[in-house]
Amino acid sequence: MGKRATILDVAKKAGVSKSTVSLVLQNSSLVKQQTRDQVTAAMETLGYVYNRSAAGLRGAASGLIGLIINDLRNPFFTEFAASAQMCFARQGYSTVIANTDEKPDIQAQVIDSMIEHGVSAFVISPTYGGEDRPFDRIERAGIPTMQVLRQVDERTDLFPFASHDYTAGGRLAGEHLIAQGCRKIAFVGGIEDRPITLERMSGYHEAMTAGGLAPQAFYGRPSRAFGRDIALHLAKEHRDIEAAICFSDLVALGMLSGFAEAGIRAGRDFRIVGFDDIEESSIAYPRLSSVRCDSALFGQNAAEAMLAWITAGKRPPDQKRYDVDLVTRQSSLWEERDV
Amino acid sequence: MGKRATILDVAKKAGVSKSTVSLVLQNSSLVKQQTRDQVTAAMETLGYVYNRSAAGLRGAASGLIGLIINDLRNPFFTEFAASAQMCFARQGYSTVIANTDEKPDIQAQVIDSMIEHGVSAFVISPTYGGEDRPFDRIERAGIPTMQVLRQVDERTDLFPFASHDYTAGGRLAGEHLIAQGCRKIAFVGGIEDRPITLERMSGYHEAMTAGGLAPQAFYGRPSRAFGRDIALHLAKEHRDIEAAICFSDLVALGMLSGFAEAGIRAGRDFRIVGFDDIEESSIAYPRLSSVRCDSALFGQNAAEAMLAWITAGKRPPDQKRYDVDLVTRQSSLWEERDV
DNA sequence: CTGAAAGCGCTTACAG
DNA sequence: CTGAAAGCGCTTACAG
Numbered sequence: 001m002g003k004r005a006t007i008l009d010v011a012k013k014a015g016v017s018k019s020t021v022s023l024v025l026q027n028s029s030l031v032k033q034q035t036r037d038q039v040t041a042a043m044e045t046l047g048y049v050y051n052r053s054a055a056g057l058r059g060a061a062s063g064l065i066g067l068i069i070n071d072l073r074n075p076f077f078t079e080f081a082a083s084a085q086m087c088f089a090r091q092g093y094s095t096v097i098a099n100t101d102e103k104p105d106i107q108a109q110v111i112d113s114m115i116e117h118g119v120s121a122f123v124i125s126p127t128y129g130g131e132d133r134p135f136d137r138i139e140r141a142g143i144p145t146m147q148v149l150r151q152v153d154e155r156t157d158l159f160p161f162a163s164h165d166y167t168a169g170g171r172l173a174g175e176h177l178i179a180q181g182c183r184k185i186a187f188v189g190g191i192e193d194r195p196i197t198l199e200r201m202s203g204y205h206e207a208m209t210a211g212g213l214a215p216q217a218f219y220g221r222p223s224r225a226f227g228r229d230i231a232l233h234l235a236k237e238h239r240d241i242e243a244a245i246c247f248s249d250l251v252a253l254g255m256l257s258g259f260a261e262a263g264i265r266a267g268r269d270f271r272i273v274g275f276d277d278i279e280e281s282s283i284a285y286p287r288l289s290s291v292r293c294d295s296a297l298f299g300q301n302a303a304e305a306m307l308a309w310i311t312a313g314k315r316p317p318d319q320k321r322y323d324v325d326l327v328t329r330q331s332s333l334w335e336e337r338d339v
Numbered sequence: 340m341g342k343r344a345t346i347l348d349v350a351k352k353a354g355v356s357k358s359t360v361s362l363v364l365q366n367s368s369l370v371k372q373q374t375r376d377q378v379t380a381a382m383e384t385l386g387y388v389y390n391r392s393a394a395g396l397r398g399a400a401s402g403l404i405g406l407i408i409n410d411l412r413n414p415f416f417t418e419f420a421a422s423a424q425m426c427f428a429r430q431g432y433s434t435v436i437a438n439t440d441e442k443p444d445i446q447a448q449v450i451d452s453m454i455e456h457g458v459s460a461f462v463i464s465p466t467y468g469g470e471d472r473p474f475d476r477i478e479r480a481g482i483p484t485m486q487v488l489r490q491v492d493e494r495t496d497l498f499p500f501a502s503h504d505y506t507a508g509g510r511l512a513g514e515h516l517i518a519q520g521c522r523k524i525a526f527v528g529g530i531e532d533r534p535i536t537l538e539r540m541s542g543y544h545e546a547m548t549a550g551g552l553a554p555q556a557f558y559g560r561p562s563r564a565f566g567r568d569i570a571l572h573l574a575k576e577h578r579d580i581e582a583a584i585c586f587s588d589l590v591a592l593g594m595l596s597g598f599a600e601a602g603i604r605a606g607r608d609f610r611i612v613g614f615d616d617i618e619e620s621s622i623a624y625p626r627l628s629s630v631r632c633d634s635a636l637f638g639q640n641a642a643e644a645m646l647a648w649i650t651a652g653k654r655p656p657d658q659k660r661y662d663v664d665l666v667t668r669q670s671s672l673w674e675e676r677d678v
Numbered sequence: 679c680t681g682a683a684a685g686c687g688c689t690t691a692c693a694g
Numbered sequence: 695c696t697g698a699a700a701g702c703g704c705t706t707a708c709a710g
Contacts, residue, residue, distance in 0.1 A: 058688050116391050361705060394703080
C-alpha cells in the first residue's frame with residue numbers, strides 16, 4: 001500500500017512549495033487558477049488524502065460535529081438525528097453520533113470522548129438525571145453547544161435551547177377533541193414531572209380549563225407497550241373516558257393496537273390524538289391524528305443554526321420554539337366517508 | 340477559558356518529563372504506581388484533556404469507527420447501528436455514523452470524509468448501485484472494513500461479509516405456513532433481483548417446492564406503505580391467497596394495517612409471517628409472527644468482530660451467517676385461546 | 679523506571 | 695502570487 005502521500009509529495013509533484021499546496025487545500029484566493037489546477041492534478045495522480053489530524057493539531061477546525069441522542073431507537077429521535085447528520089454532511093461536516101440510552105454516565109463518557117476527538121460543536125438531546133452538570137466539561141473546552149428537544153442546563157445563554165412549541169400543540173389537540181364533542185379527555189403517557197411532559201400537558205390543561213372540563217392523566221413510559229396496556233386498562237376500568245391525547249405517537253399507536261385487541265373501534269368509540277406525527281401515523285389504521293413536530297425539518301433547522309454559529313459566528317437565540325400544527329385524521333374524527 | 344493544558348503542563352505540575360506523562364496516557368507498565376498517581380492528579384487539577392489529533396499525527400490509532408448505513412430510519416438498521424455504536428463506546432471507541440439514504444454518491448462522499456478523519460475501521464451496510472466500486476478508496480487507504488447485511492463487493496477476503504442466514508429463515512417461514520395448512524402462499528415485498536430479496540425468497544421457494552406448491556411474488560419497496568397497499572390489493576383481487584411471507588416486518592405491519600382497514604382478520608382469514616422481528620412486532624395486534632434476526636445482537640457481534648480485528652489482528656471469516664429462528668405468534672396461528 | 683530529542687503532516691505569519 | 699521556517703501536542707526509539 002505504501003505510505004500515504006503528504007502535501008510535500010504533492011508539492012514536489014506539482015513543482016510548488018508545500019505552503020502553496022496548503023493554500024489550495026484551504027481554497028484560498030491567493031493561488032491563481034493555473035497553479036491550483038496543477039496542484040489538484042498532482043493530488044489526483046498521487047491519490048492524496050487530506051490528513052485532518054495534522055490540520056487539527058495546527059488549529060484548524062475538525063469538521064466533526066458531536067451529536068448525542070438520549071434514545072436513538074425512538075423514530076422521533078432517529079428522524080431528527082438522520083436529518084441533522086445529512087444536513088451536516090451536505091456542508092462537508094462529519095457527524096459523530098452516540099446514543100446514550102437515557103444513561104447519564106454513558107452521556108458523560110461520550111462527551112469526554114468527543115472532546116478528545118476535537119469536535120467543533122455539540123448538538124445534544126440530553127438525558128435527564130445524573131450527578132453533576134453534564135455540560136461543565138464542554139464549557140471548559142469552550143465548544144459551541146446546542147441543547148435540543150430537552151433542556152437540562154438552565155444556562156441557555158451558553159447552551160442555546162431549541163425545541164417545538166409543545167404547549168401550543170397540546171392546546172390544539174385539546175381544543176380539537178372538545179370541538180368534536182368529547183368531555184372526558186385523558187392525557188396518556190409521559191413520565192410525570194418531566195419538563196416535556198409538563199409542556200405537552202400544559203396546553204391540554206389550558207384547553208380543558210377553558211372548556212370547563214376536568215383533566216385526568218395516566219403517566220407512563222412513552223412506548224408502544226405502555227399505550228397498548230393503557231388501552232386495555234381503559235377498556236376494562238374506564239369506559240367513561242371518551243378520548244385521549246397521547247404524549248407521543250408511539251403511545252397512541254400502542255393504544256390503537258390495544259383497542260383493536262379489546263374490540264373497541266378507535267376513532268369511533270374512542271378518539272385519539274398523538275404527538276410527533278411520525279411517518280407511520282399517516283398509514284396506521286385508523287389513520288392517527290397527531291400534533292406534527294416535523295422532526296426532519298427540525299433536524300435540518302438545528303443543523304443550520306449550528307453551522308451558522310460555527311462558520312459565521314451567529315449564536316442561536318437562547319430559546320427557540322418551532323411551530324407545530326395539528327394533523328387531524330380518522331382516529332379523532334371518524335366520519336362515514338372515511339370507511 | 341484559557342489555553343487547554345498539554346502534557347507539558349501536566350509534566351511540569353507533576354514534576355516529571357513529558358515522556359512519562361505520555362507513558363501514563365498509554366497505560367504503560369513502565370511507570371510505577373506512585374508516579375502514575377502524581378501524573379493523574381496533575382491532569383485532574385489542570386483539567387487536562389487528551390488531544391487525539393496530535394496523537395493521530397504521530398501514528399496512534401484514532402479510536403474512531405466509521406459506521407455507514409444505507410437507511411438509518413428503518414428500525415431494523417437503527418437497532419443494528421445503535422447496538423454496534425454502544426458496543427464500540429463500551430470499549431472506548433467513538434463512532435462516526437452516516438446515513439446514506441440509499442444514495443451511492445452520498446456514500447462515496449461520506450467514505451472519503453471518514454478516511455480524512457482517520458477512522459481506524461469501517462463497518463458498512465452499503466447502498467446498491469453507483470458507478471465505480473465504492474470500496475476502492477478504502478482499499479488504498481488500507482483500513483479494515485466489514486460489509487454487513489448487504490454484500491456489494493465480491494472481495495470478501497478484503498472486506499469480510501457478515502449477515503443473517505436469510506435462506507434458512509425463509510424456509511422456516513414457508514414450512515411453518517404449510518404446516519398450518521396453507522396452500523396459496525405469496526411472498527410480499529422486497530426489490531426484485533436484489534441479493535437480500537433473492538436470499539429471503541430462496542428458502543421460501545425450497546419450502547414451496549418441497550410441498551409441491553407454486554410460489555408467487557409481489558415485489559415492492561420494503562415499507563409499511565407498500566404492505567398496506569398490497570393488503571388492500573389482495574383483499575380486492577386475490578381472495579384465493581391464504582398467507583404471505585413478507586420481506587420485512589415493516590411490510591408485514593403495513594399488511595396488518597391494510598387488512599384491518601379491509602375488514603379481513605389477519606391471523607384468521609389470512610396468515611402472515613414477517614422478517615426481522617423488530618420490537619414492535621411482539622406488541623402489534625395481532626401479534627406478528629416473524630423470522631427473528633436479532634439486530635441488537637448482530638450489531639454487538641459485528642462490533643466485537645471488528646474490535647478483535649483491529650486490536651488483536653484477528654480478521655473475521657470471509658463469510659459469516661448468523662442463525663435466525665422463527666417466532667410464531669397470532670398472525671400465523673390464531674387459536675381461540677388467543678382471543 | 680525516567681529524560682532529551684526528533685518528527686508526524688499540516689497551517690500560519692512573514693518575507694519576497 | 696509563492697517560498698522558507700516555526701510550531702501545534704503528541705509518540706517513539708534511544709540513552710541513562
